[in-house]
Amino acid sequence: MKRSLSLLTAVLGASLLAFSAQAAEVQVAVAANFAVPLKEIAARFEKDTGHKLVAAFGPTGGLYTQVKNGAPFEVFLSADDTTPARLEREGDTVAGSRFTYAIGKLVLWSATEGYVDDKGEVLKKNAFRHLSIGNPKTAPYGLAATQVLDKLGLADAVKPKLVEGTNITQAYQFAASGNAELGFVALSQVYKDGRITGGSAWIVPAALYEPIRQDAVILARGRSNAAATAFLEYLKGPKAAAVIKAYGYGR
Amino acid sequence: MSLSSSDLAAIWLTLELASLTTVLLLLIGTPIAWWLARTRSRLKGVVGAVVALPMVLPPTVIGFYLLVAMGPHGPVGRLTEALGLGVLPFTFAGLVVGSVFYSLPFVVQPLHNAFEAIGERPLEAAATLRAGPWDSFFSVVLPLARPGFVTASILGFAHTVGEFGVVLMLGGNIPGKTRTVSVQIFDHVEAMEYAQAHWLAGGMLLFSFVVLLALYSSRRMRPGLG
Known part of the structure; x- marks a missing residue:
């Protein structure tokens, strides 16, 4: 049952991709402090790629709880690096997708x-x-x-x-x-x-506190979503970096 | 695994807040409810609507406006500062003010209903026996409205215990001063301390159920606000 279901999902996903590679939608959970820059990055991402981004904002711990309880998020932009690492250990992410998208000041x-x-x-x-x-x-x-x-x-x-x-x-x-x-x-x-x-x-001089590394990760639900992968690539790219820096984050 | 000292402090603080709020609400709510029950003034609708506002407004709206109004740049904040009281946000007194406003309808409405149910006749009878208005209020109205007072006290107390949004917006999460049980539960969940969250949340569930059970099982009282 489970296998045939996942097979069906894969086939559906593949056919969706084949029909409309441009029209995928990605659900992103975003730490509260990154809300404003994300809106700007999202607007550019949608314009440049044709994908659609739906963002939910909240405190990192709260978003973690929601992910663990079945929230439909596909990408997670955390305010720290420990929460994405924990999700990774617990098998809720796509392995190897985690990276630091911003360093908070x-x-x-x-x-x-x-x-x-x-x-x-x-x-x-x-x-x-x-x-x-x-x-x-x-x-x-x-x-x-x-x-x-x-x-x-x-x-x-x-x-x-x-x-x-x-x-x-x-x-x-x-x-x-x-x-x-x-x-x-x-x-x-x-x-x-x-x-x-x-x-x-x-x-505050950076020497006075541990670096606030904010990590992003693709969640298990975003595994076969092209828009999720595309968004993380975009977040690594120069256009997103410019926005991130303009808002006072380090990279 | 059981309750930590900060959990116990939060429980104690919540009980203090709810008790004080209930007493103040009975003092403030009784004259308002009495006026609403007796008046023919055109203002009756306006006052009734204002009292009921906290029932429909999200606590975040109430908390946000209270924070701004009671802050150093707000009208209430300027007044309290001019009176030498300082500003109210982040203080226990501030939470009491917020809770009184937040729980007002839960006390005024049962009292209002109780006063209206008494009707004119007992008061007319008291007047023919030459009872003055104060005398008839204390020896006729109060005893007759007793179930209404019990309902109002229970609902006011329980609703204040369950308050979250206003405390969150106004309190600043200071241990022993503004960190109530509901905020403590929120913190535990946010910090992924689910076991501790369960202890408090389960306790809250049990408390609320027992309170409502007492309210609904009592034969002499009509439950709810209606």
């Missing part, structure tokens, strides 16, 4: 102009009421933020002032609404075309 940011100096001294002065970070247990940028505080020897001093967003998007929202004067957020959230878009920021 952490920034200390305030919605207020001139509030953050370019050396991060504002942290040591400790005159703020709240510092928002992503949840270190679930958000890679949150974990990086705690590493920075540890390295600077400020972890105990600022601990009572920490507020946690469930993901980096919420950490940004706490800071953007002014409820937290300061926030450790993703550079991509406050950066476009080579400069900070508003407020004031300190781009």
Whole structure:
């Protein structure tokens, strides 16, 4: 039964491919911090290849749970490298498809102009009421933020002032609404075309935290989808790289 | 595998929040429900609709607006800062304010129904016995509306325990201050700690069932809001 079903799927898939190599659709699960650049990359990908991309955004841990419980995603763009590696170990990915599509950069940011100096001294002065970070247990940028505080020897001093967003998007929202004067957020959230878009920021030196490698992988469901393979190739290519860099990620 | 100390802290905090919210809601909700039951004012529809809003709005909408309104740039935030209270997001007091708003219809509507069911006659009878309005409220209305108060308290308490979106948007996940059980469960699931999530989620399921069972099995009370 199972064999004949997979045979049927293969035949159907092959005939679909033969009839319409251009019209395939790919379902992509995307970590919240990469939402904005992905929309831009998706638009170019659709224009250049004729494939269609459907994206779902969410926190990495949440997307993992959804994949494990049968969500119809074919490609996964994670906010870390451990979750795709775990899916790979558990046999839920196409072997050999995993690669680092972006390296996240952490920034200390305030919605207020001139509030953050370019050396991060504002942290040591400790005159703020709240510092928002992503949840270190679930958000890679949150974990990086705690590493920075540890390295600077400020972890105990600022601990009572920490507020946690469930993901980096919420950490940004706490800071953007002014409820937290300061926030450790993703550079991509406050950066476009080579400069900070508003407020004031300190781009945290990479030496102060472990690199935030964001890995992409083709999931088992995307195995025979030409659009899934095409999208990952596109993500590796120069056009996607330009967008990724413009949003403040490393490659 | 069982509950960790941070799980227990979250449970305790949730019970504190729900108790305080229920008490405040009974104090605020009773006059509103009484007014709604007695008034012939044209504003009745408007007030009724505003009270019912949290039932239809997604908690994210309520949480987002509360966050913006109570933040340092929002009207409520400016007021609380001018009063020397600081701003409310990320504080227990902020969660209480959010919960009161969020659970308001679950307290006002059972009370409203209970007050309406009493009708005019007992009050007229009390008036002929020369009871003043306060006297007749406390010695006639309150005893007659007792089942409504029980229903309102149970629903207000249970609904606050089950609150998630507002706390998530407003709380900042601070242990012992704003990290409630529902947020703790969310964190466990996000962190793939399924065993711990099961303990809390199972407990929540059991709690909710017992509360509703008590509510629906009670002969003297009419269940739900209707």
